[in-house]
Amino acid sequence: MDSNDLQVSRRGFLKLSAVSATVAASPPLLAKMATADGGRPPVMAQVAMEVNGKPQTLELDTRTTLLDALREHMHLTGTKKGCDHGQCGACTVLVDGRRINSCLTLAVMHQGAKVTTIEGLGTPDKLHPMQAAFVKHDGYQCGYCTPGQICSAVGVLDEIRRDVPSHVTADLGSKAAVGEVELRERMSGNICRCGAYSNIIEAMTEVAGSKA
Ligand code: FES
Ligand code: FES
Secondary structure (H helix, E strand, C coil): CCHHHHHHHHHHHHHHHHHHHHHHHCHHHHHHHHHHCCCCCCCEEEEEEEECCEEEEEEEECCCEHHHHHHHHCCCCCCCCCCCCCCCCCCEEEECCEEEEHHHCEHHHHCCCEEECHHHHCCCCCCCHHHHHHHHCCCCCCCCCHHHHHHHHHHHHHHHHCCCCCCCCCCCCCCCCCCHHHHHHHCCCCCCCCCCHHHHHHHHHHHHHHHC
């Protein structure tokens, strides 16, 4: 392969990427393209949910993940797309109070649900206690994983309050302790490539203590 071939391939690749991005953001265009080449058009559905206390109704391709519905359709970009495969936790949000990887679930499965993203936990003037604790304990560096970490941390403390056991809970008959081992295990699905783990645990411990 000479350098010209390489240039053409790269140009072709960029064009293809641009088309893919446009299609991802535009379900009606997707529908037209699918029918133009004889494929089946996407199945659309009206999805209604409450997001950060506000009712939202969207017309969505039924294959749209909750993560893409939040980011691409509601423009709530605080929730991050890391791996898009359920492996990093960057997309964690609270659905009816329970933490969930929003990249692994379809929006249409949450008809009528109450969804809370990082934008709905607190405001810059009135931070949620977990947000304030992350700031106080330097629970982040680049901040990319932080919205997911904070939503997950809120969900973890709620799980412990509800006596939901984890893999390391020694005695299923007694209350789970808010210890470091328990917190680390429950937060193990939230990856931080900056390595802010110790500070995140300190922040969670403080919030748990203040509520004890
Ligand atoms: Fe959902 Fe990584 S983006 S788990
Ligand atoms: Fe950078 Fe966690 S703060 S990835």
